[in-house]
Amino acid sequence: MVEKRESPSAYGEHAKKIKLDENKKDDIAIDSELLGDQSSYSGGNEQEKHEDEDDDAAVAAAASLVSDAETANAAAAALSHQQPHHHHHHHQQLHQQQQQQLHQRLAYENHYGQQLHAASAAVNAAQHHRSGDTILQPTTLPQGGGSKPPHGSDEWHRVRRENHKEVERRRRELINLGIKELAQLIPTPDTNKAQILQRGIEFIRRLKENENNNIEKWTLEKLLTEQAVSELNALNEKLKAELERAYREIELLRRKLEEKGA
Structure with a gap:
C-alpha cells in the first residue's frame, strides 16, 4: 500500500x-x-x-x-x-x-x-x-541693581553725606579701639586720649632704650663667652698632648721592664 x-x-x-x-x-x-x-x-x-x-x-x-x-x-x-523523493537521483x-x-x-x-x-x-x-536635546538647561535670573540718583542732585548729596558720616564713624571707632588697647598695655592711670598717647610714646622709648642696652650687654657677653671657649679649647689641646706623651713614656718603661725580666 x-x-x-x-x-x-x-x-x-x-x-x-x-x-x-x-x-x-x-x-x-x-x-x-x-x-x-x-x-x-x-x-x-x-x-x-x-x-x-x-x-x-x-x-x-x-x-x-x-x-x-x-x-x-x-x-x-x-x-x-x-x-x-523515492527516486535516488531526485533525492x-x-x-x-x-x-x-x-x-x-x-x-x-x-x-x-x-x-x-x-x-x-x-x-x-x-x-x-x-x-x-530635551534636557532642561539651568536658567539664571538677571540681578536687578539699585538705581543711583543723578549726579549733583539733592538726593546724590544726601547719600554722599551719609556715606561720609559712616566712613568717619568707623574710623573713629578704630581709633578709640586702638587707644583703649594701648591704655591696657602701658602702666598709666590716665583716661584722657592725649595723655594715653603721650604715655604710650614714653613707654615705647623706654622699651627701645632697654632693648639697645640689652643688645650691647648681650654682645659683650657673647664676646667674653667666645673668648673663654677659645681659651678652653687651647687648654684642652695642651692637655691632650701631655697625655699622649705620658702614654708614650709608659709604653717605653714597660718594654724596658720586659727586657730586663727576660
Missing part, C-alpha cells in the same frame, strides 16, 4: 502562509507602536518632528529586515523538512538544493543581521540625541 505524502511545494507554501500571517501580526503591532509614538510626540517643534520621522524610518527599516530574515528562515526550514538533487539553500540562508542572515544591528544602533543614537 502506497502512503500518500504531501508534496514539498505544498508543505513549503503552507509554512510560508503561516509565517506571513505571523509577519502581518508583527507589522500591525509595529505600525500601532509607531502611531503611538507619533501621537505622543505630535506636540513638539519641527526639529523633534524630523527626528521622530528619522527614528520611525529607522525602526521600520529594522522591522523590514527582521521580517525578511524571518521569511528566509521559514523558507529554509520548510526546505530542510521536505521529504525525499540527490533535493539534498544538493537543501545544502545550497542552507548556505544561502546563512549568508542572508549574516548580511541582514549586520544591517539590522546597524539600524538598531542608529535608532539608539537618534533616541539618545533627542533625549539629550
Whole structure:
C-alpha cells in the first residue's frame, strides 16, 4: 500500500502562509507602536518632528529586515523538512538544493543581521540625541541693581553725606579701639586720649632704650663667652698632648721592664 505524502511545494507554501500571517501580526503591532509614538510626540517643534520621522524610518527599516530574515528562515526550514523523493537521483538533487539553500540562508542572515544591528544602533543614537536635546538647561535670573540718583542732585548729596558720616564713624571707632588697647598695655592711670598717647610714646622709648642696652650687654657677653671657649679649647689641646706623651713614656718603661725580666 502506497502512503500518500504531501508534496514539498505544498508543505513549503503552507509554512510560508503561516509565517506571513505571523509577519502581518508583527507589522500591525509595529505600525500601532509607531502611531503611538507619533501621537505622543505630535506636540513638539519641527526639529523633534524630523527626528521622530528619522527614528520611525529607522525602526521600520529594522522591522523590514527582521521580517525578511524571518521569511528566509521559514523558507529554509520548510526546505530542510521536505521529504525525499523515492527516486535516488531526485533525492540527490533535493539534498544538493537543501545544502545550497542552507548556505544561502546563512549568508542572508549574516548580511541582514549586520544591517539590522546597524539600524538598531542608529535608532539608539537618534533616541539618545533627542533625549539629550530635551534636557532642561539651568536658567539664571538677571540681578536687578539699585538705581543711583543723578549726579549733583539733592538726593546724590544726601547719600554722599551719609556715606561720609559712616566712613568717619568707623574710623573713629578704630581709633578709640586702638587707644583703649594701648591704655591696657602701658602702666598709666590716665583716661584722657592725649595723655594715653603721650604715655604710650614714653613707654615705647623706654622699651627701645632697654632693648639697645640689652643688645650691647648681650654682645659683650657673647664676646667674653667666645673668648673663654677659645681659651678652653687651647687648654684642652695642651692637655691632650701631655697625655699622649705620658702614654708614650709608659709604653717605653714597660718594654724596658720586659727586657730586663727576660
